[in-house]
Amino acid sequence: xxxxxxxxxxxxxxxxxxxxxxxxxxxxxxxxxxxxxxxxxxxxxxxxxxxxxxxxxxxxxxxxxxxxxxxxxxxxxxxxxxxxxxxxxxxxxxxxxxxxxxxxxxxxxxxxxxxxxxxxxxxxxxxxxxxxxxxxxxxxxxxxxxxxxxxxxxxxxxxxxxxxxxxxxxxxxxxxxxxxxxxxxxxxxxxxxxxxxxxxxxxxxxxxxxxxxxxxxxxxxxxxxxxxxxxxxxxxxxxxxxxxxxxxxxxxxxxxxxxxxxxxxxxxxxxxxxxxxxxxxxxxxxxxxxxxxxxxxxxxxxxxxxxxxxxxxxxxxxxxxxxxxxxxxxxxxxxxxxxxxxxxxxxxxxxxxxxxxxxxxxxxxxxxxxxxxxxxxxxxxxxxxxxxxxxxxxxxxxxxxxx
Amino acid sequence: xxxxxxxxxxxxxxxxxxxxxxxxxxxxxxxxxxxxxxxxxxxxxxxxxxxxxxxxxxxxxxxxxxxxxxxxxxxxxxxxxxxxxxxxxxxxxxxxxxxxxxxxxxxxxxxxxxxxxxxxxxxxxxxxxxxxxxxxxxxxxxxxxxxxxxxxxxxxxxxxxxxxxxxxxxxxxxxxxxxxxxxxxxxxxxxxxxxxxxxxxxxxxxxxxxxxxxxxxxxxxxxxxxxxxxxxxxxxxxxxxxxxxxxxxxxxxxxxxxxxxxxxxxxx
Numbered sequence: 001x002x003x004x005x006x007x008x009x010x011x012x013x014x015x016x017x018x019x020x021x022x023x024x025x026x027x028x029x030x031x032x033x034x035x036x037x038x039x040x041x042x043x044x045x046x047x048x049x050x051x052x053x054x055x056x057x058x059x060x061x062x063x064x065x066x067x068x069x070x071x072x073x074x075x076x077x078x079x080x081x082x083x084x085x086x087x088x089x090x091x092x093x094x095x096x097x098x099x100x101x102x103x104x105x106x107x108x109x110x111x112x113x114x115x116x117x118x119x120x121x122x123x124x125x126x127x128x129x130x131x132x133x134x135x136x137x138x139x140x141x142x143x144x145x146x147x148x149x150x151x152x153x154x155x156x157x158x159x160x161x162x163x164x165x166x167x168x169x170x171x172x173x174x175x176x177x178x179x180x181x182x183x184x185x186x187x188x189x190x191x192x193x194x195x196x197x198x199x200x201x202x203x204x205x206x207x208x209x210x211x212x213x214x215x216x217x218x219x220x221x222x223x224x225x226x227x228x229x230x231x232x233x234x235x236x237x238x239x240x241x242x243x244x245x246x247x248x249x250x251x252x253x254x255x256x257x258x259x260x261x262x263x264x265x266x267x268x269x270x271x272x273x274x275x276x277x278x279x280x281x282x283x284x285x286x287x288x289x290x291x292x293x294x295x296x297x298x299x300x301x302x303x304x305x306x307x308x309x310x311x312x313x314x315x316x317x318x319x320x321x322x323x324x325x326x327x328x329x330x331x332x333x334x335x336x337x338x339x340x341x342x343x344x345x346x347x348x349x350x351x352x353x354x355x356x357x358x359x360x361x362x363x364x365x366x367x368x369x370x371x372x373x374x375x376x377x378x379x380x381x382x383x384x385x386x387x388x389x390x391x392x393x394x395x396x397x398x399x400x401x402x403x
Numbered sequence: 404x405x406x407x408x409x410x411x412x413x414x415x416x417x418x419x420x421x422x423x424x425x426x427x428x429x430x431x432x433x434x435x436x437x438x439x440x441x442x443x444x445x446x447x448x449x450x451x452x453x454x455x456x457x458x459x460x461x462x463x464x465x466x467x468x469x470x471x472x473x474x475x476x477x478x479x480x481x482x483x484x485x486x487x488x489x490x491x492x493x494x495x496x497x498x499x500x501x502x503x504x505x506x507x508x509x510x511x512x513x514x515x516x517x518x519x520x521x522x523x524x525x526x527x528x529x530x531x532x533x534x535x536x537x538x539x540x541x542x543x544x545x546x547x548x549x550x551x552x553x554x555x556x557x558x559x560x561x562x563x564x565x566x567x568x569x570x571x572x573x574x575x576x577x578x579x580x581x582x583x584x585x586x587x588x589x590x591x592x593x594x595x596x597x598x599x600x601x602x603x604x605x606x607x608x609x610x611x612x613x614x615x616x617x618x619x620x621x622x623x624x625x626x627x628x629x630x631x632x633x634x635x636x637x638x639x640x641x642x643x644x645x646x647x648x649x650x651x652x653x654x655x656x657x658x659x660x661x662x663x664x665x666x667x668x669x670x671x
Binding site for chain 1: 412413416417419420421424427428431499500501502503504505665666668669
């Protein structure tokens with residue numbers, strides 16, 4: 001047995017971008033800034049600081065982090081597009097030099113011509129492309145469109161063609177940046193199939209993604225980049241957890257008062273406080289209890305209709321209800337008094353951060369008295385994460401034949 | 404060793420495909436297509452012929468002056484095409500630069516080669532006019548090849564320098580427009596070198612473009628074309644000045660381009 005060799009070594013790598021406040025791209029700019037004599041106001045942005053890690057041959061390696069954390073810069077440096085300001089990156093084996101699909105695609109050329117052009121970018125000669133042309137086209141399912149100009153392709157067709165080209169790459173090390181974000185379900189299935197094949201063929205893959213379920217499924221190891229620094233390296237599971245935790249609210253947060261602006265409505269009352277029974281829930285928690293405190297400035301004769309919506313991070317409503325739907329009487333409110341209501345929501349949540357939006361409607365006019373966008377959030381860690389909006393506990397029973 | 408071969412194979416594949424694409428796109432949607440490569444210099448020649456040969460009677464003392472004029476214009480146009488085309492070449496490929504790591508010099512090389520193909524096509528027109536003017540071709544015409552090589556190197560050296568500089572300073576394109584206008588008149592293309600004072604002529608001919616144009620005319624069209632050798636009164640060593648300048652420019656601009664190209668992706 002051979003020891004697993006190193007494919008990529010990243011040693012003490014930092015990347016700084018110099019951001020002149022006013023970028024000097026003309027000679028006049030050079031002269032005037034010389035005359036001003038002040039060393040022109042420059043700002044150094046540290047995109048990455050002192051990054052160290054190693055990727056073994058045949059590893060499926062995840063790089064995760066929030067937007068703007070520096071992970072794309074890291075990928076560009078791995079590809080050789082950017083040069084590190086400090087430190088060194090060494091790679092062993094042939095590395096794809098691209099980080100996006102369809103590099104060099106020209107809308108004015110036909111699909112066929114683009115295959116040859118993009119192929120050249122990937123390092124294939126015309127002869128090699130001709131030999132694999134049929135496979136490329138049939139994999140992309142674009143047989144009938146190859147003599148049309150690329151500008152007449154739908155974006156889905158372009159991605160299919162580009163992806164079909166990329167899968168031909170003969171590199172030992174592949175860099176994959178969020179390809180899965182585009183394309184329909186069928187295309188995503190093909191992507192995942194390709195990933196499985198890469199894994200089977202022991203290719204080294206560096207995979208940058210926000211999709212923790214994909215990271216969990218494919219990556220052997222991963223690193224978490226946060227604010228230009230490598231904060232954690234470990235198994236895909238550990239890193240996926242650490243990443244989701246980034247979005248949890250800080251433990252001691254009194255955020256009620258700071259979010260006045262996100263309240264709207266006719267008034268007459270104020271939602272003073274929204275709290276959850278826990279900051280962080282796990283799959284062991286049966287319910288999520290949400291407590292809403294309301295201060296009434298006048299008496300509502302017919303009470304108020306209380307409602308609640310829970311949204312996920314993407315802003316997509318996950319669940320919600322109101323007192324009318326659940327056939328409850330309106331909530332009576334008396335002037336000058338504070339009333340507390342408690343919603344008990346079964347824990348059907350997938351992993352992630354969820355946002356609570358309470359609302360109160362006047363029982364008579366049905367007008368919104370107050371609606372509070374983004375009143376509070378809570379966090380769910382779920383081992384049984386699914387790609388669906390909700391993750392209720394679904395069980396399976398296998399009946400033995402004949403019973 | 405294998406790595407080096409691989410690297411240059413990649414550059415070669417890219418180069419071929421970029422030149423091909425460039426040609427495909429250049430005459431797209433035009434009815435006459437590639438013919439324009441030939442028609443453009445032809446029409447320019449017709450205009451200049453009427454202005455300078457018929458009305459101003461500039462080249463009276465020179466045998467085959469119309470062909471002499473055409474050859475000068477064609478060579479000069481090659482230089483203009485390569486250099487002005489190169490100014491925005493790197494910046495124009497910014498989309499590519501940010502997504503893929505590839506040898507950047509290929510972009511400039513591709514521009515030079517597609518201009519070279521154009522130049523060779525233009526020589527067809529020159530050939531036709533040589534026949535019409537009964538220009539006698541001698542074995543000296545073979546010297547045209549090293550001259551074109553020199554032209555190629557001088558132009559691409561300028562192109563490397565301009566394209567890299569333009570990434571940093573966008574004024575370069577305007578400056579170059581002015582410089583190239585001035586250089587056109589400072590190079591004996593329209594006028595015979597004999598018509599300028601000898602002192603100034605001595606200075607003008609040191610410019611590699613002037614040397615190339617005069618030499619090319621001399622070997623291909625007419626010995627009336629004064630070469631640098633004749634201007635300086637018969638010292639072969641004098642050629643080392645324009646040739647040396649070309650080599651110096653090539654080495655320094657190549658070095659400058661190489662040192663800058665690492666950062667193109669961030670700066671464009």
